[in-house]
Amino acid sequence: xxxxxxxxxxxxxxxxxxxxxxxxxxxxxxxxxxxxxxxxxxxxxxxxxxxxxxxxxxxxxxxxxxxxxxxxxxxxxxxxxxxxxxxxxxxxxxxxxxxxxxxxxxxxxxxxxxxxxxxxxxxxxxxxxxxxxxxxxxxxxxxxxxxxxxxxxxxxxxxxxx
Numbered sequence: 788x789x790x791x792x793x794x795x796x797x798x799x800x801x802x803x804x805x806x807x808x809x810x811x812x813x814x815x816x817x818x819x820x821x822x823x824x825x826x827x828x829x830x831x832x833x834x835x836x837x838x839x840x841x842x843x844x845x846x847x848x849x850x851x852x853x854x855x856x857x858x859x860x861x862x863x864x865x866x867x868x869x870x871x872x873x874x875x876x877x878x879x880x881x882x883x884x885x886x887x888x889x890x891x892x893x894x895x896x897x898x899x900x901x902x903x904x905x906x907x908x909x910x911x912x913x914x915x916x917x918x919x920x921x922x923x924x925x926x927x928x929x930x931x932x933x934x935x936x937x938x939x940x941x942x943x944x945x946x947x948x949x
Contacts (some may be wrong), residue, residue, distance in 0.1 A: 794941060801934040804849065805884050808931065812880035819873025827863045834858040880905075892946075895939035902928045902935070 822830070832852060840849040883901055886894035911927040912918070 796824075797934065797937045798941065800836055801938045804931055805888055806933055808880065809884040809888075812877045812884060815873050816877030816881055820879055821869045822866055822870035822873065827866050827901070830866065831858050831861065881924075886944065887938075890942060895942070897933050899932050899939075901942075902932050906932070 792907070793944045833943055835858070838851040838855045841848050842855065846852075879901065883894065883898045906925045906928045913921040913925065
């Protein structure tokens with residue numbers, strides 16, 4: 788009885804994490820598509836519009852000043868790189884989420900491998916950049932790996948019993 792409750796909870800957590808991952812990756816792929824289709828000048832004007840009120844209010848605002856400075860050095864090739872990166876990264880993870888939701892058996896180990904690769908990259912970048920956000924993403928992906936593993940094991944047990 789206790790094992791059934793634990794398995795149900797883990798399955799529920801798996802489904803919720805897939806939904807969250809699906810929303811995030813869809814947004815990421817959509818942002819990549821937006822960057823790819825939006826002219827560079829329009830992106831620059833949008834960033835200026837977002838930051839100029841904050842800079843007018845507080846000229847020492849670090850984030851707004853950094854963002855504006857970064858946008859001034861955001862040439863078209865860099866924009867296209869980020870667009871393609873976001874499309875590929877988001878598209879790969881979205882495909883992974885859809886395959887897991889459809890319970891495609893080979894997608895479980897493949898997804899764990901993809902997520903492990905992302906964790907390694909996020910930890911590498913964390914060591915070099917020090918962004919705590921990357922650490923949070925790595926922890927979320929590690930939890931996902933554990934949930935995918937648990938779900939894969941449960942799927943194999945159900946398949947063997949059938």
